[in-house]
Amino acid sequence: MPHDVPATTSPASVGARSAGAVGEEHAPAFDRESLHIYDTTLRDGTQQEGLSLSVADKLVVARHLDELGVGFIEGGWPGSNPKDAEFFRRARTELDLRGALLTAFGSTRRASKAVGDDPQVAALRDAGTAVVCLVAKADRRHVERALRTTPAENLAMIRDTVRYLTAEGKRVFVDAEHFFDGHRADADYALEMVRTAAEAGAEVVVLCDTNGGMLPTRIGDVVATALESTGARLGIHCHDDAACAVANSLVAIEAGATHVQGTANGYGERCGNANLFSVIAGLETKLGRRVLPDGRLRELVRVSHAIDEVTNSAPNSSRPYVGASAFAHKAGLHASAVKVDPDMYQHIDPAEVGNDMRMLVSELAGRATLELKGREMGLDLSGEREALGRVLELVKDREAAGYSYEAAEASFELVLLDEVSGRERYFTLESWRVIVEQRAGGEVVSEATVKVHSHGERHVSTAEGNGPVNALDTALRAALEKAYPGLADLDLVDYKVRILDGRHGTGAVTRVLVETSDGRGRWDTIGVDENIIAASWVALQDAVTYGLRRQGERPDPDAV
């Protein structure tokens, strides 16, 4: 079944739901202040290996986060690098946030310098944000061995910088770096650091598990202790090195923290930061906390994928709440029970976060799954017991060879139609050829020729492209356009390649996934071959066949 292009929620339609509006009955009223949702994708998230954002990218991500409805967006460290400084400059004119507050990140003044003479602090003051987040050391060992100053001077640096920036009219949050490790090593100093920041005027002191090694039980205990001992408003900032970042964040909030930091999709250095989207979904759907404006939680899948797009990350299909597999059921046993009562088999209604329940086609699938799948496609297969058996066998064989129909529903639909009602064919291939060469002058050229027969005529077409697949796609459609002018509307919008490792003595094979659009909908097709060009051909052929079928074109009765 093609996934029709979803109507994008326009900012205007989102904005129309007023932020303070009363939601469902009994739901507490929403405000951005009682529990801060603080996003640090643009600063801590960009520390992720392989992730790099331009200033334009950062502006796009900020807009997505604002549409989702987070409270605070940390834009970067204006005093540390020119790219971040440029971001804050451009943000003033180009970023029209509807609800989120942009925050500038930086550190306390340098040791033994006056705060007024510190250019890094001045950059924070001048970044043009209402809120500033200062990082400061909470672990005495880091003060002495990395900062190389005295514990007392560190506290003075915090006090001076917080006072200076609050006097400048800023709201100041303080990230207590390495707080949990520091608390274990020297609890008195760590807590004194929190008190110092709060007394100097920091609105929130954020307890950071900078190295990410904490477990939830300890996080809960330490947050409760810190709250009782300091009386400060506390936040939580976790990393996922022990696979507990989201859990630790939620436990800290249950223990009294009222500010939580994380990143879109859990981007971040090493194992990533706490995935703020999972934290938000957990708070809203499981802990009854209203942290987004009305209706925004349903944008979670869309925003998560849009940000993956900007950061050029492959969406992780098993990501909690938002992944394509997050509500997908595979087991045959399971599938028949899911028909009876879906809510018994999912932890939340996937629609709450903008996701869908899916039934997967795979060799583990039973006929029940296949019937459900047919129903999704609008086919009644209840009387097709024998054909379904053949489809199951075929899927099993093809998947063993490297096909993955879970990712290519249009190709699967063609397989199913083939067995149930006989596939309709539109053309017969005679041959194709692709040439790629780097000529003596250094120029690289790609050229493809396709020879096909359709409705009694032979068509030969040659096309150039920016690569071999593009040339082949163009040549195929050029060859068929005389018979099917509607093909001009088709557009190859995504192309993915995966090399499947050769195991057990077999050669490696290449799996190609092609996504095609006709402007009204999109569909995915697949090809597998040890030759990447041949695999691409198979996927392109399915893409065109599926498109012609969608357009209601007349098949060629003589085609084979």
Next chain:
Amino acid sequence: MPHDVPATTSPASVGARSAGAVGEEHAPAFDRESLHIYDTTLRDGTQQEGLSLSVADKLVVARHLDELGVGFIEGGWPGSNPKDAEFFRRARTELDLRGALLTAFGSTRRASKAVGDDPQVAALRDAGTAVVCLVAKADRRHVERALRTTPAENLAMIRDTVRYLTAEGKRVFVDAEHFFDGHRADADYALEMVRTAAEAGAEVVVLCDTNGGMLPTRIGDVVATALESTGARLGIHCHDDAACAVANSLVAIEAGATHVQGTANGYGERCGNANLFSVIAGLETKLGRRVLPDGRLRELVRVSHAIDEVTNSAPNSSRPYVGASAFAHKAGLHASAVKVDPDMYQHIDPAEVGNDMRMLVSELAGRATLELKGREMGLDLSGEREALGRVLELVKDREAAGYSYEAAEASFELVLLDEVSGRERYFTLESWRVIVEQRAGGEVVSEATVKVHSHGERHVSTAEGNGPVNALDTALRAALEKAYPGLADLDLVDYKVRILDGRHGTGAVTRVLVETSDGRGRWDTIGVDENIIAASWVALQDAVTYGLRRQGERPDPDAV
């Protein structure tokens, strides 16, 4: 720096450390029974979307898990499908486990049937394992609406099946399916189910968060309650739908559970099961629990990657403990501090789990990172301030264009050498050409021609291959082998392709990573181009240049 092929730990050397040997001082003695490490990769893990294992694959995975030292390996459901039945048949002769106990999974008898007449129970009895794990319903709603029987009959089914199998000499564990949801809906029934299983002779009753939606605070409370109310030995089985599976497992163990189920790398349906490797690492390094035989924790990275290899999964680099990025530092600021005192910046010593600390090259890197990187490569760059500045600029430009040197250290080393001491060149390219065609007979042929100059001679070589890149690689090496016979030792062992989405109006580009081996070591090179063949050429050219340098071959002074 090439990663030299690690000496694989042979089973014999692992076995030489006796399982019960006293470890480090004060470490509790190890035994497999006091806290069960129960792996369900081969059963629940295979429910993952896109994951499919042959019987041979399953045997390989079981051996890896046994080498790591888990206590129990759930092999499959012999009564549910022929593949699993074959696995248990072959396991008897082909699987010589050194410490782990193989377990067969199945369900309780069918409603209103005698247990002795149930073929599915008979398959469990006859699977040839000492241990059986039965799944049984703990949620009254599932009993009534999915199983369509009475709560009393469900308890009778559990009682009968446990008694029957224990009488057959089996150790029986019971998975209390949907326990946590069931406990919320009808706590009395859920607890009665646990009591029934335990009283009938189940050694452990495993509380399952089947839908994966629980949060740690509740998990801890419910486990403690169940323990107090039933007195049964309890286990925990979590899924990651709320991003809390590892945390929930650890909290349950802290609350008194003494059996934990999970899967290698967290494979599993929807968002996956609890990642057993993260649970093990957390227990051993953070909670002081000895759950693996002496020295095995250091095999964690190796086993995790080996299993990814078998399941044909791309290793997730940000995976806690075992990911390639799990101990990688990127930020320039950070990097200079890491030089001072690495332990202040990592939550555990990466060597404990067989991982390494890495410094990443990226546009965020400062000179300190680059110097450290040079040191890893054996280059002293402390006096090369200007060259390092040029390298940083170049890396920044190339990464903006799609390069990712973090994944291609050999290519990065060539860039660095180029700037610091001038790159040595071995040949000059004249041109290359690749032709791929599907001929009228259906046959697909790939052929490449390469023309190069080296040491004053022109070499032209044409080669066929099973695909265009294979043909190009063969033709390039054939062309150079006269000048450099040592090239015959090189082998292209891995080839990865990623399409980087075109954004902001630019076309999509293709990033190719090539891994090459000379039998003694491996190295990674990279190429980026909008044309996949041209990108492959760039990576192949670097691979050959790096290999020739490794072999100490004489450069061509006239090459450009």
